[in-house]
Amino acid sequence: MFLKPQTKKPEAAKHTVDPALQPWVEKYRPKTIDDISSQDHTVAVLRKTLQSTNLPHLLFYGPPGTGKTSTILALARQLYGPANFRNRVLELNASDERGIAIVRDKIKNFARQTPRAATASADGQVYPCPPYKIIILDEADSMTQDAQGALRRIMETYARITRFCLVCNYVTRIIEPLASRCSKFRFKPLESTSTLSRLSYISSEEHVGVSNEVLQTLVDASGGDLRRSITYLQSASRLAASTQPPTPITSVDVLEIAGVVPDHVILKFASRLGIEPFGDTMDIDMSTQKTGFDSIREEVRLLVREGYSGTQILSQLHDLTIMHPTLTSRQKARCALVFAETDKAFCDGGDEELWVLETALRVHKALAA
Numbered sequence: 001m002f003l004k005p006q007t008k009k010p011e012a013a014k015h016t017v018d019p020a021l022q023p024w025v026e027k028y029r030p031k032t033i034d035d036i037s038s039q040d041h042t043v044a045v046l047r048k049t050l051q052s053t054n055l056p057h058l059l060f061y062g063p064p065g066t067g068k069t070s071t072i073l074a075l076a077r078q079l080y081g082p083a084n085f086r087n088r089v090l091e092l093n094a095s096d097e098r099g100i101a102i103v104r105d106k107i108k109n110f111a112r113q114t115p116r117a118a119t120a121s122a123d124g125q126v127y128p129c130p131p132y133k134i135i136i137l138d139e140a141d142s143m144t145q146d147a148q149g150a151l152r153r154i155m156e157t158y159a160r161i162t163r164f165c166l167v168c169n170y171v172t173r174i175i176e177p178l179a180s181r182c183s184k185f186r187f188k189p190l191e192s193t194s195t196l197s198r199l200s201y202i203s204s205e206e207h208v209g210v211s212n213e214v215l216q217t218l219v220d221a222s223g224g225d226l227r228r229s230i231t232y233l234q235s236a237s238r239l240a241a242s243t244q245p246p247t248p249i250t251s252v253d254v255l256e257i258a259g260v261v262p263d264h265v266i267l268k269f270a271s272r273l274g275i276e277p278f279g280d281t282m283d284i285d286m287s288t289q290k291t292g293f294d295s296i297r298e299e300v301r302l303l304v305r306e307g308y309s310g311t312q313i314l315s316q317l318h319d320l321t322i323m324h325p326t327l328t329s330r331q332k333a334r335c336a337l338v339f340a341e342t343d344k345a346f347c348d349g350g351d352e353e354l355w356v357l358e359t360a361l362r363v364h365k366a367l368a369a
């Protein structure tokens, strides 16, 4: 549930890059919408749109690394082909300024230009090349309200020659008048089977030997974010190749790269808050576990000093609480509320150590009540 720290998106390659040096997330970015894994409903609707070539304004939303940007880029490539893509598509991402100035200047200027006549593609293929351009606004939820307000008129005025695709994680941050002008598509976290098959494909293309256990660890550590799992795979394969002699990738490597808190550590922390060990974890001796402010604070400090991120610690603590077999629904509901408030605080840029401490103390209290 916690928004994981995003694996940094590599800048889209503007020039031809040696494939051996390319990040795998870019190298294996889907080329057509049929290469998009998991998002079957969205792909089915867009395939129809491709046939009719009449694209509405689009709003793609959902968690990171689920294929939103890849889908619109693939769709645009299939509509325009390589020869016309550049002059028909404007992609603005988070590194561009997000205030009203960019809407009035860059976006409006591009939106009002009449599309250039289509040129024939060197690859000999015929592309539909419809008579409008596409503006892709990646991370549209970070646009100011004023900027979104200004966009609304532009979308209407130039709809005949320009279609918009807004891409975001939080649809609630898009003002209603903008959202209501778009066809909305929700991207879901990828199912395990789709992630597994994509990772297996990439590892076989890259001649990296990975066991089923390692693949499953990659899936578990990435929570449905395919970008994250591919990045972990590439990092783990580099790590394994750098040892002398090279060693196979292990699950421990993956967990370390992913910053996952080991089970025994998170269970010890949980037991300080009054969450009893269960199942395979019964061997933790609760009688030696102190609870109370000082011991909880000490534990939080240790975890943060070890380098575990606040979002990761709380995400694992959340899962442990919600899946716990003996906590009552009432206790779980109270804890869920605490976690939700912390999630919001993290999104707003709250201090991680302070919020982990605050959450831990509140969970402790919620369980005792």
Ligand SMILES: Nc1ncnc2c1ncn2[C@@H]1O[C@H](COP(=O)(O)OP(=O)(O)OP(=O)(O)O)[C@@H](O)[C@H]1O
Residues within 6 Å of the ligand: 006, 024, 025, 026, 028, 029, 030, 035, 036, 037, 038, 039, 062, 063, 064, 065, 066, 067, 068, 069, 070, 071, 138, 139, 167, 168, 169, 187, 190, 198, 226, 227, 228, 230
């Ligand atoms: N559904 C998918 N099918 C195939 N590859 C995917 C999919 N989702 C993500 N990927 C892989 O992850 C990379 C990042 O995906 P993409 O940029 O489309 O994610 P996103 O949903 O737009 O994320 P964000 O919300 O962070 O912008 C792609 O280059 C691709 O390698």
